[in-house]
Amino acid sequence: MSDRITPRTLKGFRDYPPEKMIPREQLVEIARRVYRSFGFRPMDTPALEHLEILTGKGSDETDKQLYRFEDHGGRSVGLRFDLTVPLARFVAQHIQDLGTPFKRYQIANVWRGENTQRGRYREFMQCDFDTIGTTSTTADIETVLVINALLEAIGFEQFTIRVNNRQVLTGLLEKLDLVDQSTAVLRALDKLPKIGAEKVAAELTSTAGATPQQADAVLQLSELTGSNAEILAQLEPLVADNETGKRGLDQLTELTEAVAAAQVPAERLKLDLSIARGLDYYTGMVVETFLDELPGIGSVCSGGRYDNLAELYSKQRHPGVGASLGLDRLLAALEELDRLADIQTSAQVFLPLFIAKRRNDYLHLATQLRAAGLDVELYPEAKKLGKQLQYADRRGFQVAVIIGEDEFAANEAQLKNLTTGESQTVALDDEALALIAEIRPLLGS
């Protein structure tokens, strides 16, 4: 019997026991609700795609991380490593039927064979929302509003949405004749908060081939500080003689005004010209979101505008804008801030199986309560009442409905508030209406 297989999971892949899954499902539920409230519609794509769909982009980095293999029919296939590439394929294939603007959300797992760290796994969930087929700045603005609504709905009040516009940087690079090196410049700039201006300047000269003067010129953008209005004012002379840069400035101005008009507290939106985002397909607005209480955890919601989503798969141009909620980071943050309620049950109402012979009566009552919209768990064994209540207590049930022979005889139920320990006696009519009415107020919060 020693040749039994050791139970284990692959590196970077995780099991989700109920105590992890319950807050996870709650977050996903919140995200869905917020996305829908802005009119985004659900969609999904297969986990597995033809390899050339995924490798099309050709970046070495994604190529290294891609899970790839041959399927049973000898096809080369790969697991999706993000939701953007499958969206591009989907749009190229179906946009005629969908019409534009196409607003979608997609919450699904993706896989990357990279090295693991806390909060970084090989299988993880992305919660993306995008608006495809419009270049309107209104869609950019709405993206910021969705991020704000998302974090509010999760229960955060202190967070900062940092916004930049790629065209500002692109304009500057045009002036400096560095456009060809934009990817290297972006990656260097992205490290600014981590390694500091000096090292970024060094990387700009070594990797991006900039002269020290050019590096300084690029870095001066990120040194602009002050209120949003002050930053915009300082930016104006820097982009004055470049069309691209001016467009970026105009869009940023429009965005700050619109977001304020939409009642987002002013301190939450911060123009930050050092926000770069390493991905080179962004062409307009870029956005990252930080929790003020835990800035070190990184951006919990990031995205931006891209000019041509499906260029690899279609002759048509499909501009779009969107962002992705970092579910795992957010869960890690909530855990660290001790904001995860210790709920280990799906139901709130606990029904002990007190008298074994009365099982069918309990089942009947549970059915009545469920019909009234209450979630009820009936204990499956007629163990001692103390044990059953202990089970309910440990799992975070809010109320227990206790009915023994005395109560059955008197047509009563004992309604116990498991949080306070108090009990009350409630008459048990044929439809349990009085009981239902008494349970409801106990399930607040």
Added chain:
RNA sequence: GUGGCUGUAGUUCAGCUGGUUAGAAUGUCGGAUUGUGAUUCCGAAGGUCGGGGGUUCGAGUCCCCUCAGCCACCCCA
């Protein structure tokens, strides 16, 4: 992918320079208490010391490989 740290009951950890049947706390289960849940008391189960190989009279302890976790680089959610 590169480099560093770590790995002992479900969980958090003890285990001195290698030395007989690997401990504690907590949790789990049972009982004291066959009608009331975080208290108390009693009892039980639970470990091939991550896995494999080697050195040794003897390895949880030393060496090698491997797997997993964490950290940095890289990249990013």
